[in-house]
Amino acid sequence: MRLESSPELEAFRRKVRAFVAEHAPGVKEHSGVRAPEAALMPAIREWTAKLYTAGFLGIDWPVEYGGRPDAHPLEPSVVAEEIARARTWPPVGAASLASAALIEFGTDGQRAHFLPRIRSCTDVWCQLFSEPEAGSDLAALRTRAVREGEGDDAVFVVDGQKVWTTNGQHADMGYLLARTDADVPRHKGITAFALDMRSPGVDVRPLREITGTTDFNEVFLDGVRIPAANVIGRVDDGWRVAMSSLGRExxxxxxxxxxxxxxxxxxxxxxxxxxxxxxxxxxxxxxxxxxxxxxxxxxxxxxxxxxxxxxxxxxxxxxxxxxxxxxxxxxxxxxxxxxxxxxxxxxxxxxxxxxxxxxxxxxxxxxxxxxxxxxxxxxxxxxxxxxxxxxxxxxxxxx
The missing domain is CATH 1.20.140.10 (Butyryl-CoA Dehydrogenase, subunit A, domain 3)
Structure with a gap:
């Protein structure tokens, strides 16, 4: 194992450090993965869009969506290090996880719609995985999605509860896992969805924590209708989609x-x-x-x-x-x-x-x-x- 950096990677680091010093939206007040106050969100959205435009985010995306195939594979790590070293805000939400899922498993139409909106930070995503009885044991999730209709008009009707949803109060989209088949082994029968958080039946309730801040939320899903076109990957194959996207982060x-x-x-x-x-x-x-x-x-x-x-x-x-x-x-x-x-x-x-x-x-x-x-x-x-x-x-x- 060789731990020293290369001259090219260090030149990239200097470029990132200068960019962060010039454009970052100020220093975070608290440690950890925290949710900003609502008043900060416009500045963080603008900052995130600038990082994408400068080529510092989405580095490993397909070229047609702004990726750079000649980039060093450790460049994303350098960007994350420099943002952390400056103690400023990283991009908030789960867009990196959602984009990984969309790039590997999404349709051409999904990529064409969602990826540019992630780059511009028009959409902030949240991760809707954990549940009250499915945290460390994610495969125990109980949120159900039942298909109605066929063809272009097909939808999935979702009922259940998610919890520990960081930045859920700011999210435009949710990367959701729900059970679509209860009669198969529990790692099977799970489907991944792109959920519009403004859909009727989505109720986001912020959780006040011991720190006094509100970083997490519980999300109640009551008869939420998701178009079948928003399934990421194949129906009942969501576990593979989720594990792959988590592994790429x-x-x-x-x-x-x-x-x-x-x-x-x-x-x-x-x-x-x-x-x-x-x-x-x-x-x-x-x-x-x-x-x-x-x-x-x-x-x-x-x-x-x-x-x-x-x-x-x-x-x-x-x-x-x-x-x-x-x-x-x-x-x-x-x-x-x-x-x-x-x-x-x-x-x-x-x-x-x-x-x-x-x-x-x-x-x-x-x-x-x-x-x-x-x-x-x-x-x-x-x-x-x-x-x-x-x-x-x-x-x-x-x-």
Whole structure:
């Protein structure tokens, strides 16, 4: 495995960094995958459209829709890293997942309609996968889609509930999974749809979280009629569509490395500015040891990302790579935020609303949010079982 970058990739990085510095819509106030306030959405839509126009998003799309076949396969990761390093807003929503599904499985008509609207950010997408009893075990989803009619007038009538829908309150379109056949094994009989979120019967209800912000939503679907022309791929083949699109979304992994490096820098700065016994906390040997241990783990995380990218380039991915990377990142992210809070002593009990809170409460919010990463994308406890079974070949746990 070779982790050093190429001169061409570093030249591309400099170009991206300059573009982000000039055009980014300001710094995010909070850590993690968050939903912006409604007032910010016009600026984020404009920013996203600029990224596509400049050739920094949709790099691996077909040429006729703005892709560049000569691009280095790691360019999307570089873009994600630079956006994270600048601590600005990435494109919000699930357009990257939806576009991957449309490019691989969609019809010519679907691609011609939806992809230009994604590039212009006319449509913000959300991901309608998880349900109250189908999160880490996605194949347990119960939302039903029943076909009515035939030919051009055919529709699917959808009833059910989705939850943990990030940016659902801002979304124009939804990338939906629903069960179309209940009499087959549960990984079969699922269909993927493009859902207009303005359709009658779609009820988006924001969820207020422990952080005090509203990033997730629950979405109720009551007799929602989706044209059969909006099926992505084949009916009853939605599991393959979903897994393929999830597997193609790799740039976010690179962004996590840049995000942790930035948080580590902030942690060192906090230790320099926070007094313990009249001296900076960084002068305390126990504090330096704790930060050093976390710094080593940040480097390990970077190495794991590099290994995953190397295997991706050479087509040698292993089943447990993404699982282990997600587990390691999410637990390290929590531990960084936890130390940031503990360094504040009793001030760590303050909230963002308190006028004397250090760093305007960023660490308090980051600590509360950090548990989300250990659950999103599959709870770490479930993923450890998958690592054992898929990565190490251990006997399957009895179901």
């Amino acid at each position: 790799r740039s976010g992994v690179a962004a996590r490395g840049a995000e942790l490096s930035a948080v580590l820098d902030d942690l060192v700065r906090l230790a320099e500015e926070t007094p313990i016994g009249g001296r900076p906390a960084l002068d305390d040997s126990a504090t330096r040891q704790a930060i050093g241990e976390l710094a080593a783990r940040v480097q390990v995380n970077a190495a794991m990302i590099g290994l995953a990218q190397s295997r991706m380039l050479h087509g040698t991915q292993q089943p447990a790579d993404a699982l282990m990377g997600k587990i390691f990142f999410s637990e390290l992210n929590h531990d960084l935020a936890d130390l940031g809070l503990r360094l504040q002593g009793t001030d760590g009990l303050l909230t963002e609303a308190d006028p004397e809170v250090p760093a305007e409460g960023w660490w308090q919010d980051a600590h509360l949010y950090s548990r989300a990463y250990t659950i999103a994308g599959g709870a770490n406890e479930v993923l450890r079982t998958q690592v054992a079974e898929r990565g190490l070949g251990l006997p399957r746990e009895s179901r």
